[in-house]
Amino acid sequence: MTDIRPVRLAPLDVLSLGTIGLRIRRTRAVLSALGIAVGIATMVAVTAIPASSSRALMNELAALGPNLLQVMPAPDREAERPSLPAAAVAMVSRIGPVTSVSAVANLNTVARRSDLTDERDGSGLTVLASRPDLLSALDGRVLSGRFLDGGKFPTVVLGSVAAARLGIPGVPADGPPRQINVADAWFSVVGVLAPTPLSPEIDRSVLVSWEAARTVLDFDGRPTVLYLRAREPAIESVRAVLPATVNPEEPSKVLVTLPSDALAAKRVTERTFSVLFLGLALVALLVGGIGVANTMVISVLERRSEIGLRRALGASRGQIRIQFLTESVVLSALGGATGLLLGVAGTAVYAARQHWPVVIPAGAVGAALGGAVLVGVIAGGYPSIRAARLTPTAALASA
Template sequence: MTQPTNMTADISVSPSRLRRKDLLRLGWQGIHAHPLRATLSALGIAIGIAAMVAVIGISLSSQARVQERLASLGTNLLTVSAGKSFNNEDAVLPADAAERLKRIEGVEQVGWVGNMPNVAAYRNQYIEPSATNGLTVAATDTGLLSATSTELQSGSWFNDSTKQFPTTVLGATAAQRLGIVSPGGLITIGGQNHTVLGILKPSALAPQLDTSVLVGSTHAEAHLGFTSSPTTLFERSTDSTVESVRQLIPATINPKSPNEVSVSRPSDTLAAQHAIDTAFTGLLVGMGSIALLVGGVGVANTMVITVLERRREIGLRRALGATRAHVRMQFLVEAILLATYGGVAGVVLGVTTTALVSLANGWPLVTPPLISALALISTIAIGAISGMLPAMKAAKVAPTEALAA
């Protein structure tokens, strides 16, 4: 007869597990339960992301336009004008300054204007002499147009024949102020009627031409008292020799007093203007970052309220076997999903805004994918940081205390 033996069964309890898809489903259900609250919280994130993406995108699109403009106009234009003497008086360029400039190796084109401050232009002889409209009458040569990359809006430019007769070409602003809409009409310059040969388009590299009334140098010397001394010279050289030519110009034009010759590059002004726009863009990006942080605070506030409202749910899940880590991850994922929701909406809104602004201004659309990716990454990080404290608070809720509430 065998002795009975006590049989004991070893019962091993496997730890509670929460699969990733279940974790995502729980997080989404938490957001879906209060759609209006979730949307308003995500809106703060969306505004911050949209501001950053749009500002950077608009800035890059504007920069692309500036680069295209500089490429078409050229960065090899130098402007030469008279500076100041040692006595701080206005200096004067030599009458043959243009010919001297052409002798420098590397110089390809030279154009010039010579202002005539004592000569005024009017629509007709009946205009009050003091009503000059702020226009400048200047003599010029045939090379000015090509040297400054200025284009004609209508009509024609001076040639060796027409520059000898009472003809004129008007800058874009000058034509508007004089009421001239097309070539062929007459205006009064220095008390004499002049036929309008052409009207210029606005000049990007030589904006002083916009308010100028230009006459041929030969006619200006014979009938308007022009002294043959240019006020400003415009010089084009090869790209590789711009700097070397720039160094040689003062001593070439005025060997005795090179300090009285001023040389500048108009494209530097456009580049400086873009630098100012870039600094302003940095300010706007900073404001967008602040809006993004405010959105993060909104997410944190929403999650805190969610934890307080769902204490009984948390207690029930804890009683059914959910660990503190499970509860913590559930609410953390919910905060990340909420922030990501706002981030995706913000990127779409920012890219759309950039496209609309670029289209309205005729700019090329530039929206680097890296910017959108960084925006989403920062959104996820803000969501995780914003949801960390509420998630930890939810994990500390005791089952008995929550169910009794």
């Protein structure tokens, strides 16, 4: 007697067989996929929209300088001008988490609009020697002209308040630059800074080129304030080692500012949004899974005659299972892809209206596609098993 074995279905045959129900009942398939798409789109939107809002908030908090530290000498009554070692900038730049560092030095002199004004009238301004990389450390910008290039020529850049008090609102595009008097020497104004909210003392300062201060004003090269930025996770560790790094011989004579309160607010916000994302995504996936399961159970009940006929013609239980499981997965995958597109489009429109950066978390994309397939497998598992358990007689009798 010849053994009768069920035919092994090729992958294309499985796909063709599993999509029969979708092709025959197109309206129901579209509505079912739409239900899944709504759930997936909700999942993408409820993760991407808060992520966009979070990024906008993080940008605002980052503008407050949560990773900015200032290093300065401790007050010393015996010292005429308390300062830091000349090599402080180079030593701090060797700290791994430090991303940028610069320095200024108080020259303890007066800047005047003209040599005809009182020598003691400095308009409440401070004259600082500045390194050329100061703006990168402060995240500042030039409003007019350019910044100092580190050359030996006697040039200055004015803070926003200093420019207003000296009556120099900007640098002319053509013609010779305006000049001011610093310690009885003439300096050309090559730039005016925009306001620097993180360091208001810079707004009230006249910044002299570091090398020009050495050449013209007998500057000794010792800074009085360091500005540095470090990676946020390591900001506390960097702060702890700064005194010994800046002044190894007398670390107690070095003061370091505390991290900004914006850093704590930023970290709390990140943790809160992370928990929110996870909770909303799980709820959306649960809703989508229930919709798929409901659709597949109804499909099995309505297609009993088809199941009975296929079983009577020799289809095995495994083939019935794989048919309905494939249909469930394909239905979920189509809904997931559609939902992903809808969620991304909805997020982009909403973020644009709120003037937020559009952020689509990679995890949301992976969860939308992978989650949809996983939901299809889980939701189609019971209906496919139930369909496979129907005997040909029972299925045909109930049809």
